Structures are given as C-alpha cells and as structure tokens.
Amino acid sequence: MQTNLTRLRQSGKLWCLGLLESVQLQRVVVLVALDDTGQLWNKIQQCIVLNGCVFLGSLGWWEWALSPSIRWLLRHTVTPTWGPQATEVLHQCLGLLYQVAWLLPAYVITMLVSCSWYNSIAQLGVETRDRHVARLRAEQQRLQPHDLPQGRATSGSHVTSEPGKQLQPSPNGDGTGFETIAEEVYRVALFAMLYAEVWALGRLPRVGPVLYLLATCWLMAYYSFDYAWTLRGMRLKQRLALFESCAPFFAGFGLIMALTTFLLPFYLGAALSSILFPIFVLVACDSKADIVLQMVPASSASTSSDTPAPMRLPLFKLAAQPTAWLLRQLFKGSHAMSGGSTGGRRVQ
Numbered sequence: 001m002q003t004n005l006t007r008l009r010q011s012g013k014l015w016c017l018g019l020l021e022s023v024q025l026q027r028v029v030v031l032v033a034l035d036d037t038g039q040l041w042n043k044i045q046q047c048i049v050l051n052g053c054v055f056l057g058s059l060g061w062w063e064w065a066l067s068p069s070i071r072w073l074l075r076h077t078v079t080p081t082w083g084p085q086a087t088e089v090l091h092q093c094l095g096l097l098y099q100v101a102w103l104l105p106a107y108v109i110t111m112l113v114s115c116s117w118y119n120s121i122a123q124l125g126v127e128t129r130d131r132h133v134a135r136l137r138a139e140q141q142r143l144q145p146h147d148l149p150q151g152r153a154t155s156g157s158h159v160t161s162e163p164g165k166q167l168q169p170s171p172n173g174d175g176t177g178f179e180t181i182a183e184e185v186y187r188v189a190l191f192a193m194l195y196a197e198v199w200a201l202g203r204l205p206r207v208g209p210v211l212y213l214l215a216t217c218w219l220m221a222y223y224s225f226d227y228a229w230t231l232r233g234m235r236l237k238q239r240l241a242l243f244e245s246c247a248p249f250f251a252g253f254g255l256i257m258a259l260t261t262f263l264l265p266f267y268l269g270a271a272l273s274s275i276l277f278p279i280f281v282l283v284a285c286d287s288k289a290d291i292v293l294q295m296v297p298a299s300s301a302s303t304s305s306d307t308p309a310p311m312r313l314p315l316f317k318l319a320a321q322p323t324a325w326l327l328r329q330l331f332k333g334s335h336a337m338s339g340g341s342t343g344g345r346r347v348q
Contacts, residue, residue: 016252017249018250019253021253022252022257024283027283027285031125031282035124037124040282043120043121046117050114051274055270058103058106062095070091071087074087078090099267103267114274119227126232183236187236189327190319190320193319194219197318198219216258217250217253217258218315220277224254224281224283225243227281243315244312244315247312256276256280
C-alpha cells in the first residue's frame with residue numbers, strides 16, 4: 001500500500017514536471033536567436049501564416065462575414081414566403097456546404113503541408129542547439145588550462161556531454177534502408193490504430209471525455225518529442241519504450257496542446273493546435289527529458305531502493321497487437337514488414 005502511494009506521488013511529481021517543461025517557451029526564443037541562417041524563424045512564420053491566416057481566417061470569414069450576410073439575405077427573401085424554420089434549415093445546409101467545399105479541403109491541405117514543415121522546424125532546432133553546444137565546448141576547451149587533465153578541467157561545467165547523448169541508440173540501431181521504411185510503415189499503421197482507439201474511448205459513457213483528454217495528451221506529447229528523437233537516431237522501439245517508462249511526465253507535457261482540441265470546436269481547435277505545435281516541437285528539441293528520466297529509479301534497483309520505480313504503462317500494447325496482425329495480413333511473407341525491427345513484436 002505504501003509503495004503504491006509512493007508511486008502515485010512520484011507520478012504526480014513527474015506530471016507537474018512535464019507540465020512545467022511544456023511552458024519553457026524561452027527555449028524557442030533562444031533557438032530562433034541562435035539560428036544564424038534565419039530559416040527557423042521563416043518556417044515558424046510560414047506555419048503561422050498558413051494555419052493562422054488561411055485556415056483560421058477561413059473560420060473567421062464564415063463566422064463574422066458570410067454567415068451573418070447569408071442569414072440576413074435569407075431573412076429578407078426566404079422567411080416571408082417559407083417561414084423562419086425553412087430559413088434556418090437552408091442556412092445550416094449552406095454552412096455544411098461551406099465546410100465540405102472549403103474548410104475540409106483547407107484542413108487536409110494545411111495539415112499535410114504543416115507536417116512537412118514541422119520536420120524541417122525540428123531539424124533546424126536540433127541543428128541550432130547542437131551547433132551552440134559545440135561552440136560552447138570549443139570555447140570551454142580553449143579557455144581551460146592546458147596543464148590539467150581534460151576531465152578535471154571540464155568538471156563542474158554545465159556543458160559536459162554531447163547534445164542528446166542520453167537518448168543515443170545502441171551501435172546497431174541504424175538498420176538498413178528497407179528496415180527504416182518498414183519501421184515507418186509500422187509507425188503510421190500503429191498511430192492510425194491509436195487514433196481509432198482514442199476516438200472509441202471518447203465515446204464511452206461518463207469516463208469517455210476524461211480518457212479521451214488523457215490519451216490526447218499522450219499523443220500530442222509523443223509527436224512533439226518524436227521529431228527530435230528520430231533526428232537523434234532512436235529507433236521506434238526505443239522511442240515507444242522511453243515514452244512508456246515516463247508516461248506521467250509526457251501526460252503533463254501534452255496537456256496544453258490537448259486542451260486546445262478538447263475544449264474548442266473541431267476546426268478551431270485544429271487551427272490553434274497547428275499554430276502551437278511547432279512551438280512545442282522546439283521546446284521538446286531542447287528539452288531536458290533525459291535528465292528527468294534519470295530521476296526515475298530503474299526497476300532492477302527498485303527492490304533495494306526506498307523509492308520504487310514507477311509503473312510502466314503499456315500505452316501502445318493494445319494498438320500494437322492488431323497493427324502487427326494487420327501488417328502480417330497485408331505483407332504476408334515479408335519478414336521485414338511484419339517481423340522486422342518493430343512490426344512483428346509487441347511493445348514490451
């Protein structure tokens with residue numbers, strides 16, 4: 001009982017750390033200032049213009065211009081003949097037509113274009129951070145006394161390791177090109193299954209909205225960190241295991257993004273989340289999540305430690321099994337697709 005309470009307190013602390021981590025917006029300002037090429041700020045501006053002006057502007061155009069104008073026109077032309085009910089039905093039909101003919105295509109196009117820009121933003125953010133750390137290390141080595149051992153001279157400095165070193169994969173983690181393609185196919189199928197499960201969770205009575213919000217927090221946090229982890233060379237299995245090992249932290253990190261889609265109408269929430277998402281991607285690029293994970297005791301040491309290891313949540317297990325089965329059916333006979341580096345294994 002005491003162990004469970006300790007784990008609950010530790011999970012609450014990790015959740016608060018994740019929420020605090022997500023609002024470290026000064027990192028975005030620093031990365032933009034450190035980017036000598038200016039490409040990072042240009043990409044962020046493109047996301048704001050595309051999703052803020054085009055997509056969000058389309059919503060405002062309907063809400064504040066088209067809809068009132070159409071309603072006024074119908075009130076003076078249709079209402080005298082057919083009555084107010086016919087006017088309301090016709091107005092709703094025209095609103096639905098606007099959504100199908102303009103908002104839905106605009107949503108799909110802006111989402112696809114934004115996804116390609118998110119990857120560029122993450123790459124520029126990681127490269128900018130790595131260049132900055134490399135310059136600090138070079139300056140540190142230039143200023144250190146030459147007669148002292150290198151390890152002693154650099155002790156006590158805050159720049160003591162390569163960026164992302166805690167998240168580096170094993171030497172055999174690069175894999176072949178075909179394995180990378182197979183892993184990407186598996187990842188797309190896995191998260192398509194996860195989205196279906198999250199949608200189903202939201203339809204449950206009473207507990208559905210709470211579970212939907214929690215699952216959306218995890219999805220938003222995973223996608224925020226996935227760009228940086230992939231650029232660091234982590235394979236999918238490592239990324240999923242790392243995420244599950246510190247699920248409360250990532251639930252806190254994704255809360256703000258999840259609330260934008262949870263509390264707002266669909267299109268409005270999608271537009272705002274698309275504007276905010278590159279900011280959280282950059283926060284994750286310079287995140288100290290690896291340091292937070294070092295605070296979590298390893299399960300092997302939990303029996304001899306006063307602080308038990310937090311329970312690892314198998315967040316992807318329910319989606320991994322049907323995904324592996326589906327890929328085996330689609331790519332029967334192809335070992336790389338169904339039994340390669342990730343696809344044929346359950347996420348432990």
